[in-house]
Amino acid sequence: MSTPRTHPDQQSHELLPTPDHDEAARQGFVQALKAHIATRVSPGVREVYEHRAAPRWASERGGAAPADRHEIRRALQGDVYYQLWSSVRRSSQHLLWASVADSVTRQAGDLADRAQAATGRAGGSLRLDPGLEIPWYNAEVDIHCMPGGYRGEYAPGDVAVGALYDQGVFVYAMGQMGPLNDDYGQSVVANYLRAQHPAFAPGRILDMGCTVGNATLPYVDAFPDAEVHAIDLGAPVLRYAHARAEALGRAVHFSQQNAERTDFPDGHFDLIISHIVLHEMSPAALRRMLAECHRLLAPGGLMIHADFPGYAGVDPLTQAMIDWDTWNNHEPLWGPMRSMDLSAEAAGAGFGAGAVSEVIVPTTRILQTGKQARQGQLWLLVGRR
Amino acid sequence: MLGGVPTNPATAPQAEPVDGRTFPTKARGARPVFFADGGATDAVLAIVTSLAAEVWALRERVTTLETVLAQGGTIPAGAVEAHRPSPAEAGHRSAEAAAFTARVFRVFEEMREEALAGDTPDGYEALVQRAYDEI
Numbered sequence: 001m002s003t004p005r006t007h008p009d010q011q012s013h014e015l016l017p018t019p020d021h022d023e024a025a026r027q028g029f030v031q032a033l034k035a036h037i038a039t040r041v042s043p044g045v046r047e048v049y050e051h052r053a054a055p056r057w058a059s060e061r062g063g064a065a066p067a068d069r070h071e072i073r074r075a076l077q078g079d080v081y082y083q084l085w086s087s088v089r090r091s092s093q094h095l096l097w098a099s100v101a102d103s104v105t106r107q108a109g110d111l112a113d114r115a116q117a118a119t120g121r122a123g124g125s126l127r128l129d130p131g132l133e134i135p136w137y138n139a140e141v142d143i144h145c146m147p148g149g150y151r152g153e154y155a156p157g158d159v160a161v162g163a164l165y166d167q168g169v170f171v172y173a174m175g176q177m178g179p180l181n182d183d184y185g186q187s188v189v190a191n192y193l194r195a196q197h198p199a200f201a202p203g204r205i206l207d208m209g210c211t212v213g214n215a216t217l218p219y220v221d222a223f224p225d226a227e228v229h230a231i232d233l234g235a236p237v238l239r240y241a242h243a244r245a246e247a248l249g250r251a252v253h254f255s256q257q258n259a260e261r262t263d264f265p266d267g268h269f270d271l272i273i274s275h276i277v278l279h280e281m282s283p284a285a286l287r288r289m290l291a292e293c294h295r296l297l298a299p300g301g302l303m304i305h306a307d308f309p310g311y312a313g314v315d316p317l318t319q320a321m322i323d324w325d326t327w328n329n330h331e332p333l334w335g336p337m338r339s340m341d342l343s344a345e346a347a348g349a350g351f352g353a354g355a356v357s358e359v360i361v362p363t364t365r366i367l368q369t370g371k372q373a374r375q376g377q378l379w380l381l382v383g384r385r
Numbered sequence: 386m387l388g389g390v391p392t393n394p395a396t397a398p399q400a401e402p403v404d405g406r407t408f409p410t411k412a413r414g415a416r417p418v419f420f421a422d423g424g425a426t427d428a429v430l431a432i433v434t435s436l437a438a439e440v441w442a443l444r445e446r447v448t449t450l451e452t453v454l455a456q457g458g459t460i461p462a463g464a465v466e467a468h469r470p471s472p473a474e475a476g477h478r479s480a481e482a483a484a485f486t487a488r489v490f491r492v493f494e495e496m497r498e499e500a501l502a503g504d505t506p507d508g509y510e511a512l513v514q515r516a517y518d519e520i
Contacts, residue, residue, distance in 0.1 A: 008475040021466055025445035029438045032482035036490060044497040051500050081496050083419040087427045088490070090417065091434035098410065099438065105408045139397035142412030152399045154408055328417045 010170055011179035014114055014247035015240060017163045019103045026099040027171045033092050035174065041085055042321070048081045049317060069311070069319035073327065076320070086328055093145045093329055100168045101147055108160045115159045115243035126242040127255040128235050135258060137282040137333055138233055144172075145330045150211060150234030162240020166212045176376065177214075180248075183363050184275040184306050185215035187378050189222040191361040192304065202226050202270035206296065208259040208289065209233075209277030213241035213252055215306075219273070220250040229269075231257040260288040267298040278307040278381070279337040286337065287345055290383075294350035297385035303351070309358070309379040310338045342381050351383040358382070437489050441482065448478070 004012045005024055012018075019027060049072065057075040058065050066072045076082040104111070119126075134151060142149035146168065148161040169181050177183045193200060202223055207216040210230035220228050230252050232238050238254045245252045257263065259274070259281075272293045278286060293303040311319045326335035347353040363376040400409040420426035446465065452474070453464045470478060487494075 022442040025442040026438045028482055029441040032486045036486040041493040044493055047497055048500045086419045087430045091431045095434055095438055101408060134397040141414035142400055145412040147409040147412050148400050330412055330414055
């Protein structure tokens with residue numbers, strides 16, 4: 001094979017699994033199917049709700065309309081359009097992971113060898129803890145239907161679920177997370193830190209829930225003098241992250257730890273970040289993680305968690321549409337997280353109300369040929385020590 | 386240290402494949418049931434969705450073959466695997482995939498039109514009955 005096969009606008013690297021012709025076609029089909037559902041099928045759920053499900057609900061209850069997103073969900077559950085949409089949407093999620101998993105498992109041995117070969121190049125490190133207790137919210141359900149989750153290991157030195165995540169996220173996001181799936185990190189750096197804190201120069205940085213380190217690497221580039229650490233619960237994603245960072249020439253110190261309680265000393269970091277991690281933690285775990293951030297930050301340090309905004313102020317039907325993933329797409333913590341007042345939680349975790357803010361920043365993603373030019377938005381929970 | 390790390394931390398069970406497989410096919414946690422038939426319709430839809438992906442893969446393979454044939458006049462060994470779509474070609478394929486998907490999932494649009502029009506099977510049967518009544 002002359003050049004590695006990639007998706008349009010995707011940057012190849014040594015650890016990225018390479019789909020063959022039909023695997024790439026199936027992954028392309030999943031993208032087309034997801035786009036079709038989003039643009040041509042999902043709008044029908046709102047129509048069916050207004051024209052059929054809500055009137056039916058009201059007629060059975062003396063004229064009372066569904067009161068909140070939970071009643072809207074129940075009103076829709078009996079409608080065949082909603083059932084078909086839900087079923088095909090769920091199937092598309094399974095197909096997404098299957099289309100990538102088949103490609104990854106075909107190359108699993110080779111990927112493990114490549115991971116081994118990439119170590120020691122950039123000066124980063126990997127510290128695993130085989131005895132780490134996996135918390136219930138991560139152990140019981142493999143988030144977003146990814147087989148194996150972040151921790152499934154099926155061979156010694158396995159990196160398969162890391163490769164599955166790296167390629168799967170690119171397919172899932174249809175490339176909108178950038179050529180290296182690093183747009184969230186790039187956005188926080190360029191559109192928040194550079195814009196709002198231009199003189200900020202952290203000496204030590206910690207990325208919590210880093211998965212394959214895709215959002216971690218922009219911080220290495222932005223702060224070349226900083227010592228960059230990254231933690232996650234899963235050993236195989238960390239093995240992959242370490243090898244990926246080394247292959248891409250970025251020094252990151254990865255360790256297998258729970259963000260609720262790490263082994264770093266008090267005041268060890270100047271910048272703590274996370275990217276789309278809050279909605280994968282339970283509310284109690286989130287509170288402990290925010291308190292841990294407060295413990296770990298040095299005076300003058302910043303905590304920035306990039307995720308999606310809460311349900312407050314969003315109309316109930318939109319809430320119900322968003323909440324579909326909570327109940328039906330293995331995102332059980334999505335709705336609970338969005339129901340919390342995270343500013344209040346951060347304030348209560350030690351930051352104090354005056355040192356916490358919620359910020360919306362545009363994403364930086366650069367779209368090239370064949371894609372709709374569109375900027376997204378990222379919600380940031382910011383705490384200053 | 387990559388190769389020497391013990392696998393399968395004993396702290397919590399992970400998703401496991403069935404015998405003869407090296408990787409699980411599904412995520413840990415139950416799959417939802419959307420139709421009140423024990424999951425039969427959901428399974429049929431999963432099969433149809435997978436089948437659609439297979440049909441698409443076939444179509445794309447044919448497209449690749451046609452492109453390669455047009456370019457070279459013959460098909461040398463490995464020509465399909467070696468072919469890399471140009472950006473323009475990739476864009477064309479995305480558009481084709483969108484049109485293909487719209488054809489396969491046409492039923493959703495039919496149902497949307499039906500919902501907006503207020504058409505129901507009962508209404509249709511009433512129309513037939515009305516015709517019979519005119520006999």
